[in-house]
Amino acid sequence: MAETTIDSPRKTRLVFCTSRPSRYAAVLNTLRQTFAIVLTDSGPTASDAIETAPEVVIIEDQLVGGDGTWLAQQARMVRKGKSGTIIMVGPKETSAIGRLLEERVVDAAITGNLSPGEFLERFWRIYGTRSEDEHVIAISKPAARVMNTNRKLFTRLEDMVAEGGIDREGRKAVTAAADSVVDLAGDPSVAPMLHQLRGHHDSTFAHSLRVGILMASFGRAIGVPDDQLRLMAETGLLHDLGKMKIPLSILAKPGKLTEEERGEMNLHPVFGAQLVNDGYRDLPDLIAAVRHHHEKLDGSGYPDGQTRGQIHEMSLCTAVVDVFSALTDRRDYKPAMARDQAFSIMDSMVGRHLEPRLYRRFRDLVIDTRLADEPKR
Ligand SMILES: [Fe+2]
Numbered sequence: 001m002a003e004t005t006i007d008s009p010r011k012t013r014l015v016f017c018t019s020r021p022s023r024y025a026a027v028l029n030t031l032r033q034t035f036a037i038v039l040t041d042s043g044p045t046a047s048d049a050i051e052t053a054p055e056v057v058i059i060e061d062q063l064v065g066g067d068g069t070w071l072a073q074q075a076r077m078v079r080k081g082k083s084g085t086i087i088m089v090g091p092k093e094t095s096a097i098g099r100l101l102e103e104r105v106v107d108a109a110i111t112g113n114l115s116p117g118e119f120l121e122r123f124w125r126i127y128g129t130r131s132e133d134e135h136v137i138a139i140s141k142p143a144a145r146v147m148n149t150n151r152k153l154f155t156r157l158e159d160m161v162a163e164g165g166i167d168r169e170g171r172k173a174v175t176a177a178a179d180s181v182v183d184l185a186g187d188p189s190v191a192p193m194l195h196q197l198r199g200h201h202d203s204t205f206a207h208s209l210r211v212g213i214l215m216a217s218f219g220r221a222i223g224v225p226d227d228q229l230r231l232m233a234e235t236g237l238l239h240d241l242g243k244m245k246i247p248l249s250i251l252a253k254p255g256k257l258t259e260e261e262r263g264e265m266n267l268h269p270v271f272g273a274q275l276v277n278d279g280y281r282d283l284p285d286l287i288a289a290v291r292h293h294h295e296k297l298d299g300s301g302y303p304d305g306q307t308r309g310q311i312h313e314m315s316l317c318t319a320v321v322d323v324f325s326a327l328t329d330r331r332d333y334k335p336a337m338a339r340d341q342a343f344s345i346m347d348s349m350v351g352r353h354l355e356p357r358l359y360r361r362f363r364d365l366v367i368d369t370r371l372a373d374e375p376k377r
């Protein structure tokens with residue numbers, strides 16, 4: 001028996017072949033926000049659905065009535081010469097899956113006993129990377145180069161975090177990425193790229209790169225000298241580095257965080273500042289900006305409850321850009337908010353949370369230059 005659900009035809013089409021749809025119920029609920037999903041088992045309906053050349057095909061390896069190998073091969077045949085993503089899923093990585101990956105019949109596999117949050121994190125990494133790269137290359141080559149430099153940087157940052165922090169060598173990688181971001185900040189391709197980076201896949205990467213680019217653009221607009229522009233880009237790239245120390249079960253949790261989880265999440269600026277400490281001893285501004293990007297003027301922020309007059313200018317600046325980016329980012333649990341709506345919320349945060357002068361300059365910049373607007377299609 002096959003259950004077929006067809007959502008809005010305007011969404012990207014995804015075919016999910018599984019004999020156990022209840023196992024993926026939470027995952028499917030989230031994916032429905034982005035994709036028009038055809039859910040099917042291994043019968044002829046699966047074959048028919050794959051024949052329609054959907055952009056994404058997910059196939060469970062063990063289907064009732066046979067393994068998913070032949071469906072994967074069919075999906076590859078249909079895809080020949082076209083872009084798209086084919087993913088195999090299963091409880092463990094079998095030799096059959098290994099062969100499909102080796103022969104490039106499938107693009108990736110998601111295996112293991114995963115929570116919905118972990119499954120989605122892996123999915124967005126695979127799907128996000130592929131679709132994002134194709135889209136960005138279509139917009140502009142310089143933008144694609146910056147995206148690549150920074151994606152490599154973020155992979156390296158993960159290793160550096162595992163090893164305890166950013167050292168002098170690591171700093172060189174960050175500097176190179178920040179320079180590419182500063183260059184891009186003067187490039188007209190930046191707005192559509194920022195829009196693209198609103199994707200919820202790879203969420204900390206996309207968010208950090210967006211904050212880095214917006215910081216550099218902001219700095220450029222207010223006449224900050226070049227070396228300071230790089231510092232602003234570095235701050236944006238690194239401000240949420242401490243999130244790499246927060247468990248995925250909290251970071252990618254679809255619902256509301258418990259008080260305990262919120263407490264742990266709120267440690268990310270402290271972790272971040274510790275992690276950048278070794279590489280940036282000579283740049284206390286950067287360490288301060290990372291540690292204090294969630295402080296508020298009225299003292300209700302964290303981690304130190306600093307108030308107006310105590311909070312470093314670079315932290316105040318990061319806070320404005322960070323809040324804007326967080327509101328207008330798209331995440332697993334929320335769609336992207338329109339620019340004007342984000343500003344009407346931010347208007348109400350001025351004075352208590354955000355520094356008025358910096359906020360107004362940033363808002364004017366985004367509105368005047370149409371930075372972060374959706375590109376015309
Ligand atoms: Fe943060």
Ligand SMILES: [Fe+2]
Pocket residue numbers: 207211239240322326
């Ligand atoms: Fe952030």
